[in-house]
Amino acid sequence: MxxxxxxxxxxxxxxxxxxxxxxxxxxxxxxxxxxxxxxxxxxxxxxxxxxxxxxxxxxxxxxxxxxxxxxxxxxxxxxxxxxxxxxxxxxxxxxxxxxxxxxxxxxxxxxxxxxxxxxxxxxxxxxxxxxxxxxxxxxxxxxxxxxxxxxxxxxxxxxxxxxxxxxxxxxxxxxxxxxxxxxxxxxxxxxxxxxxxxxxxxxxxxxxxxxxxxxxxxPTLFSGTSRTPHSCVKLWMDFKNEASEKITFQCYHHHLVFMLDKLLTKAQKNEFNSLSTFECVDEYVREHVLDSQDCVLDYEHRLGEFIECKFSDEITLKHSSKCRGCGKSTCYCICNVYDYDASDGAFFTSRVTNDSLDYMDSSLFDED
The missing domain is CATH 3.20.20.70 (Aldolase class I)
Known part of the structure; x- marks a missing residue:
């Protein structure tokens, strides 16, 4: 504990x-x-x-x-x-x-x-x-x-x-x-x-x-900034590098999509949305967003050591059930977190596809 x-x-x-x-x-x-x-x-x-x-x-x-x-x-x-x-x-x-x-x-x-x-x-x-x-x-x-x-x-x-x-x-x-x-x-x-x-x-x-x-x-809204500062973008990249096995590409990319909304042009946003690997994303951010001094900033806070969370088998087995979408006993597919009846299943895949959804429009995310 x-x-x-x-x-x-x-x-x-x-x-x-x-x-x-x-x-x-x-x-x-x-x-x-x-x-x-x-x-x-x-x-x-x-x-x-x-x-x-x-x-x-x-x-x-x-x-x-x-x-x-x-x-x-x-x-x-x-x-x-x-x-x-x-x-x-x-x-x-x-x-x-x-x-x-x-x-x-x-x-x-x-x-x-x-x-x-x-x-x-x-x-x-x-x-x-x-x-x-x-x-x-x-x-x-x-x-x-x-x-x-x-x-x-x-x-x-x-x-x-x-x-x-x-x-x-x-x-x-x-x-x-x-x-x-x-x-x-x-x-x-x-x-x-x-x-x-x-x-x-x-x-x-x-x-x-x-x-x-x-x-x-x-993410620095409560500090009074009007948009995401470069230092915050760099810190997000540092967090990924500090524990790369603990974060998915989808999560990493999507957060940058939101954070870079006011830092990229429309053409750059479309290009950034289509990137599909950690390496491509990092290279793009370093080339189009970060200044040279951003790469040498000294940050006081780090993620800290991850805690190995151990959950009671008595409780988890008690609630184990089959997914209503895919039928598996243990499932973390999209049907458990989204309206699968209205989804084509591609909302949060390993690649952000360039379709009718504007991924740079942060207003898409409701406040609940």
């Missing part, structure tokens, strides 16, 4: 210093340890961590208490807390009873929280991420009930489940929700710059601000 960060202390320290907690949102396929480390601070193939990877809260999508509690037990030795996703509005999640589908079943959410509080130590953080409901009173009632159940904090996305990420967030609703509870509340939605985060904090009086898609485009 690695050393822990007290999530409660993070909020207390920020409040004492008239500041707020800055949070990188959990993002499917993107929240890998290398990217988490870049922001300063399915099991086995999907979850890994290092001795420096803290504070770390692991978010799960679940539709029953048993799965949620057991999954939480698996990561307990390696994380500072867990979070229940009740904010994802995507079709595949709603269809299977995950994400926003749980907002209509508050009693189920309560059972999830109580299950953690009855199974793991109280100093282990448990939180819930929700969206604003059309009836604000229902949102406030839900948050108050979750507070009574023992959540450490709440994250509230300022849009309803039916709203698109391009629509404005409801700051008045956020303000009322935050004022209705005593636990810390992180506000989410519409944050593209540090100035946006500062404004949101001041307007709604939240305890923390979470950013998602904008963090992909600029």
């Amino acid at each position: 690695k050393s822990r960060t007290s999530i409660t202390d993070l909020f207390d320290d920020a409040k004492y210093n008239n500041k707020y907690v800055k949070v990188c949102a959990p993002m499917v396929r993107y929240s890998k340890v290398q990217f988490r480390t870049l922001n300063e601070k399915a099991r086995s193939s999907e979850f890994c961590t290092t001795v420096n990877d803290s504070p770390l809260i692991v978010q799960f999508a679940a539709n029953n208490q048993d799965d949620f509690v057991d999954a939480s037990k698996l990561v307990y030795p390696y994380a500072d807390g867990i979070d229940l996703n009740c904010g994802c509005p995507q079709r595949w999640a709603m269809k299977d009873g995950y994400g926003c589908a749980l907002l209509s079943k508050p009693e189920v959410i309560h059972d999830f929280v109580r299950g953690i509080r009855g199974s793991l130590p109280n100093n282990f953080s448990v939180s819930v991420k929700i969206r604003i409901l059309k009836e604000l009173k229902r949102t406030i009632d839900l948050c108050r009930q979750l507070e009574m159940c023992g959540v450490t904090f709440l994250t509230v996305h300022g849009r309803t489940p039916s709203q698109k990420s391009s629509e404005k967030i409801d700051t008045e609703a956020l303000k009322e929700v935050i004022a209705s509870v005593s636990v810390p509340v992180i506000a989410n939605g519409g944050v593209k710059t540090l100035l946006d985060a500062d404004r949101l904090h001041k307007e709604v009086n939240c305890d923390g601000v979470m950013a998602a898609s904008a963090i992909l485009a600029n």
Whole structure:
């Protein structure tokens, strides 16, 4: 078990210093340890961590208490807390009873929280991420009930489940929700710059601000930069070189696609999208992005030693089942993380193909 960060202390320290907690949102396929480390601070193939990877809260999508509690037990030795996703509005999640589908079943959410509080130590953080409901009173009632159940904090996305990420967030609703509870509340939605985060904090009086898609485009957003600096790109390359066996080409390439959005011309973006090897990507970045001085920068932070995560066979075997897409007992194929009915299976293959999808458009990534 690695050393822990007290999530409660993070909020207390920020409040004492008239500041707020800055949070990188959990993002499917993107929240890998290398990217988490870049922001300063399915099991086995999907979850890994290092001795420096803290504070770390692991978010799960679940539709029953048993799965949620057991999954939480698996990561307990390696994380500072867990979070229940009740904010994802995507079709595949709603269809299977995950994400926003749980907002209509508050009693189920309560059972999830109580299950953690009855199974793991109280100093282990448990939180819930929700969206604003059309009836604000229902949102406030839900948050108050979750507070009574023992959540450490709440994250509230300022849009309803039916709203698109391009629509404005409801700051008045956020303000009322935050004022209705005593636990810390992180506000989410519409944050593209540090100035946006500062404004949101001041307007709604939240305890923390979470950013998602904008963090992909600029991992240094919370430091106040307007675009990804060359030093951050170089650090991402260093992380890959430090533990090349721990990162896939898809992950490495896709993050650079987002980070280089404002650093490359349209023609260069199209060319970069078609690259298919680590070597080609690195050569292209060194030639078209990095200056000579970027290659000799001295960085204070490194990934740190990877922790060998050992998971209980009793729990993992209990939940082993066949994939609904490919029929295999152990599977990490695209059908488990995406809407396989609407996918041609090529969204995240070993090569980013040049089709109708503009991979340089970071707005494609929804903020949940």
